[in-house]
Amino acid sequence: xxxxxxxxxxxxxxxxxxxxxxxVFVILALTVVGAVFTYLVWQDFHWxxxxxxxxxxxxxxxxxxxxxxxxxxxxxxxxxxxxxxRNPQVAADAVKAFLAERKKxxxxxxxxxxxxxxxxxxxxxYKWTEPPV
Numbered sequence: 001x002x003x004x005x006x007x008x009x010x011x012x013x014x015x016x017x018x019x020x021x022x023x024v025f026v027i028l029a030l031t032v033v034g035a036v037f038t039y040l041v042w043q044d045f046h047w048x049x050x051x052x053x054x055x056x057x058x059x060x061x062x063x064x065x066x067x068x069x070x071x072x073x074x075x076x077x078x079x080x081x082x083x084x085x086r087n088p089q090v091a092a093d094a095v096k097a098f099l100a101e102r103k104k105x106x107x108x109x110x111x112x113x114x115x116x117x118x119x120x121x122x123x124x125x126y127k128w129t130e131p132p133v
Contacts, residue, residue: 002071009079009095010114016071022057022064030056077114078102 002015030053038049073080078098084091099116102108 007074007077007079007114008081010074010077010116012074012076012112012114014074014076017064017068020065020068022060026060027057030060074114076112077116 001018003018004013005016006013033056034049034053037052038044038046041048069082072082078095080091080094083094099114
């Protein structure tokens with residue numbers, strides 16, 4: 001399930017996956033798959049069904065996390081909030097590189113342009129003093 005969000009960097013809308021992990025319904029479905037497989041092959045309980053369930057559950061979790069991770073990166077400006085949380089400078093360099101490549105690519109000419117403004121920090125209560133002579 002996707003939800004509409006706005007990029008925190010360029011303010012353009014994008015769609016990202018809601019959940020980062022698999023849900024209870026998926027786990028129950030994988031349990032049924034493992035049980036049905038065990039019943040069809042051995043007509044009784046067998047440990048292979050448990051191993052199959054674990055392999056399927058780990059694979060489904062990895063796919064869900066990769067799908068979520070790929071969807072949160074902004075397609076307009078290249079901003080990645082996970083990288084920004086770890087290291088803001090690396091995220092800024094990635095956005096600069098993405099925007100430089102975007103200028104060269106003709107596929108982006110008619111797409112909405114990101115509204116990126118410089119961040120200006122205001123200094124409050126700054127007192128000017130004359131330099132010593």
